[in-house]
Amino acid sequence: MRERVFDLLLWLLLCVPVLLRSDPNDGGSWTQVAVGLVVLAGCVAVSRRWPLVPLAVTVAASLPATLELFTPSYSLALVAFGYLAGRRQEHTRAALWLFGAIAATGLVLTAVTHTSFGQWFTLLLALALAVVAPWLIGRYVRQYDRLVRSGWELADRMEREQAAVADRERLRERSRIAGDMHDSLGHDLALIAIRAGALEVSPDLGPDQQRAAGELRRAAADATARLRDIIGVLREDDAAAPTSPPGETVEELTARARASGLAVTLDPTPVPTLPGMSGLALHRVVQEGLTNAAKHAPGSAVSVTVAQDSTDVRVRVISGPGTVEGRRGGAPAPGSGLVGLGERVRLAGGTLTHRATEDGGFALTAALPRHPPAPAPPAAPTSARELDRARREVRKGLARAIWIPLALLAALALLMAGVALWTQSRSYLEPADYDRIRVGQTLTEIDEAAEDWPDHPLDGPPQVVPAEPPGMDECRYYRSTLLAAIPVYRLCFVDGHLADKAEVP
Known part of the structure; x- marks a missing residue:
């Protein structure tokens, strides 16, 4: 509704000059008024869908009235x-083609109607001031509105993102806690099961104590399985792998497992220290290998071997088949622990492999870089990229709003200079031809006597020239030099015959 009201008011405003200047009192007619009102109504109606059509129609309606537009x-x-x-x-190319077509049409009409090129220069000036300048202002307003609209959209989006930041932080903390429970508590529960298994077969305990130890071992194993199924791999990609206890070394980890009853050997000692994510990943590989051995092959011997060279550190955890009755030996299925461990090693820049050994055991191998890759710089937020793009578009629009009129003015100045030189050359009278002219000759005789008679005389006498001789019907002025405005040749005629010729300063 608002758009229709605006279009109606615009049409009424544009009709005022037509009603005032095209009626019979100003040399027009009511027919011209009616046609003008109908044409303007059609232009306003299509101006939203085809913005250049009303401009072209208005130019077409103006050129027949005057070539000055x-x-x-x-x-x-x-x-x-x-x-x-x-x-x-939306785009500027079609408008530039239209402006060029208007200028070319004016030049053709000037040549066809044999009018002065001054009218064409006036057309170019009117085109620049009445059409191109408002068009550039409209382009600037469009770009500015786009920037403002993008700013409000980005502000709204940032508010929604800020509302989601708290939720993401809470989920990230929950994920970190879940990862800590899965990695650390699972390992501790596995060691508890080993201790209970050792008590279950101890000859120093009675049947009731051994049965209670077996129930404790089974309960720990079941708790570990439920913990793995419920939590899964929930740790964030960029979260640090937890250690239990915090800051525990590989030597301390294997010693704690050995104290719990797991037959663990470590070679060499001490283990090479790795910085950053590589060190945490090394600890996690050994921890996961010991956990898998305690759960899937209790009672088997576990060997941890660490080898290093100038670029990588390779750690291998090999466990044999289980020896405790009722427990499943062999390779564990690739569950959440191995999946999360593989992701941790990958983030550290290394590789992880696991396989079953020939004797029914399990081998876990990881290759970790001594110098982990630097983390990739965070990508710029989408809102910042879009704001930067909107600003670049506005800067481009402002640049076009500056260089387009400057280029048009420069082209117009060069064109006017070229046409001025061409006009001067067409009104230049050679001194030799001037000497051949005799008083009493007609224009036809003068044209035959001159080798190159100029096509056009000057439009009028130069400023501050001597008075013309009395009694002359017509005096014509021609340039005596191409570049200088004075002196000029003056030829005065009476009854079509040359009555006086002079070089006037």
Whole structure:
């Protein structure tokens, strides 16, 4: 509704000059008024869908009235439709082609009607001021509105993102806690099961104590399985792998497992120290290998071997088949622990492999870089990229709003200079031809006597020249030099015959 009201008011405003300047009192007719009102109504109606069409129609209606383009009836329409074209048109190429076509059409009409090139220069000036300048203002307003709209959209999006930041932080903390429970508590529960298994077969305990130890071992194993199934791999990609206890070394980890009853050997001692994520990944590989051995092959011997070279550190955890009755030996299925461990090693820049050994055991191998890769810089937020893109578009629009009129003015100045030189050359009279002219000759005889008679005389006498001889019907002035404005040749005629010739300063 608002758009229709705006279009109606625009049409009424543009009709005022037509009603005032195209009626019979100003040399027009009511037919011209009616046609103008209908044409303007059609232009306003299509201006939103095809912004350049009303501008082209208005120019077509103005050129028949005057080649100078600027008419009292449609001058306001030119300015309005030029602004709306820049405001509503998405691309600029079609508008530039239209401006070029208007200038070319004016030049053709000037040549066909044999009028002065001064009118064409006036057309170019009217085109620049009444059409191109409002169009550039419309382009600037469009780019500015786009920047403002993008800013509000980004502000709204940032508010929604800020509302989601708290939720993400809570989920991340929960994920970290879940990862700590899965990695650390699972390992501790496995060691508890080993201790209970050792008590279950101890000859120093009675049947009731051995049965209670077996129930404790089974309960620990079941708790470990439920912990793995419920939590899964929930740790964030960039979260540090937890150690239990915090800051525990590989030597301390194997010693604690050995104290719990697991037959563990470590070679060499001490283990090489790795920085950052590689060191945490090394600890996690050994921890996961010991956990798998305690759960899937209790009672088997476990060997931890660490080898290093100039670039990598390779750690291998090999466990044999289980020896405790009722427990399943062999390779564990690739569950959440191995999946999470593989992701941890990958983030540290290494590789992880696991396989079953020939004797029914399990081998876990990891290769870790001594110098982990630097973390990739965080990508710029989408909102920041879009704001930067919107700013670049506005800067481009402002640049076009500056260099386009400057280029047009420079081209117009060069064109005017070229046409001025061409006009001067067409009104130049060779001194030799001037000497051949005799008083009493007609124009036809003068043209035959001269080798290169100029096509056009000057439009009028130069400023501050001597008075013309009395009694002359017509005096014509020609340039005596191409570049200088004075002196000039003056030829005066009476009854079509040359009556006086002179070189006037």
